[in-house]
Amino acid sequence: MSGFTAYVGVDYSGAATVHDRLPGLAAYRAAPGEEPRRVRPAKGGNWSRAELHRWLAEQLAAEPTIAGLDFAFAFPEGYFRRYHLPDWDAFLVDFRHHWPTDAPGVTVEACRPGNPRTGSPDELRLCERWTPAAKSVFRFDVQGAVAKSAHAGLPWLARLRRKQSGTVHFWPFDGFRPTPGKSLAVEVYPALFKRRFHPDGRNDHQQDAYAVARWLAETDTHGFLPRYLQPPLTSEETDTALREGWILGVS
Template identity: 50%
Template sequence: MDCFIGIDYSGAATATSPLKNIQAYIAYPGHPPPPVLPNTAEQRSKYWSRQQLTHWLTEQIQSRACLIGIDHGFSFPMDYFQRYQLSSWESFLADFIHHWPSHQPETTVQSLRTGNPRHGDAKQLRLCETWTSTASSIFQMDVQGSVGKATHAGLPWLYAMRRQCGEKLHFWPFDGWQPEAGKSVIAESYPSLFKRRYPRENRNADEQDAYALARWLQQSWQQGIMPHYLHPPLTEYQRSQAKLEGWILGVS
């Protein structure tokens, strides 16, 4: 890999709103990750919007092999797939953006919640979440620290990157547990697993989450232990479930 990117995400406001909670750090081999700021001439803010962040990530993927960790859910529980007769992650994404077009201008996740036919139980967990002690349901939106809004805001942008980057980008584990050499890889991540390993120094909580993700991805790759995390010890049935529900990179 040429670089390692950690993203702390946010589902607040609209897709074009600059958000203090969105943070990006990028690490290159042998160097600790510095923060990455948006192109202020284009965005006129020192904070990322979800739209601007997606454009930047796409540029990185087009020019080099990146390992990217983002802290929002990449999919929903199996029950959701069965209830709405969705047979693949691709069909899930297409269905989701039809009912939750949170990427559209002047649209918020909150504004789409009322009367939305596509929803889930805030107590329901995916398999990967049951393997952690603190991960919450991706349907939970009104509790501090929950990832529900970030997930509902971020999924359309995953779909956009999938269409724009094509074969250059491997969505783990949906495209397979073992990425091809030379491809960029993007994976759901959970900063709480790693953030205490690294001194916080003068970073705030969101900055520390993004920093820790980039640092952990870099170190795990350079130390040769990333294959362990790319292949969690699942049964064949669990692996087939995770190919739809997704998995959190680092949970093993």
């Protein structure tokens, strides 16, 4: 095993504002050898994005945790070239400036008209081209679209990066090999795992988060996690992934 003592799965939502409680937000946490349990806000009910990210930051700081988050951590390489962004950290700063969706009262929809930072719905990252069903981060307004989640989640990821770069390894941007002793934040695509586990009354959002937490825990327990953290990429593909990011489990 890798030394993680907690495994977190998060199903994400880019709806409404940061303080709205959303049924599309769900989190599950597992400890080694235990069934994942649903994590709820202190006041009960559904999470808001602001509450969820506060809890996640505390969890990552409290113990060695691997957290799988269901939104894109970066955009296709063409986006980096268009806007002259040298690396992921520059991307995060620039993105939050143009899409301040972590600010009170701001929605993804309100930021869309005329926004100078965007892309074409047919643009895909390398990891998305390696999957049969992943959609572009620029494809809004279609069934199964992930664009809103990405555009709502990235500013929070930037906050986490600023505050906890010393305690959290952001995979793969800090390297494909995790830093010993640090928590690990990874991008996931729950569709890769969710059918392996019976839903047992969980709704779709809860099942996605549950499946991620359980897959992370079981994969680590069986000693297979290092295999997924080192996908079979060429040197050129690795350089691309260090900017675009990668989906854990895609190989």
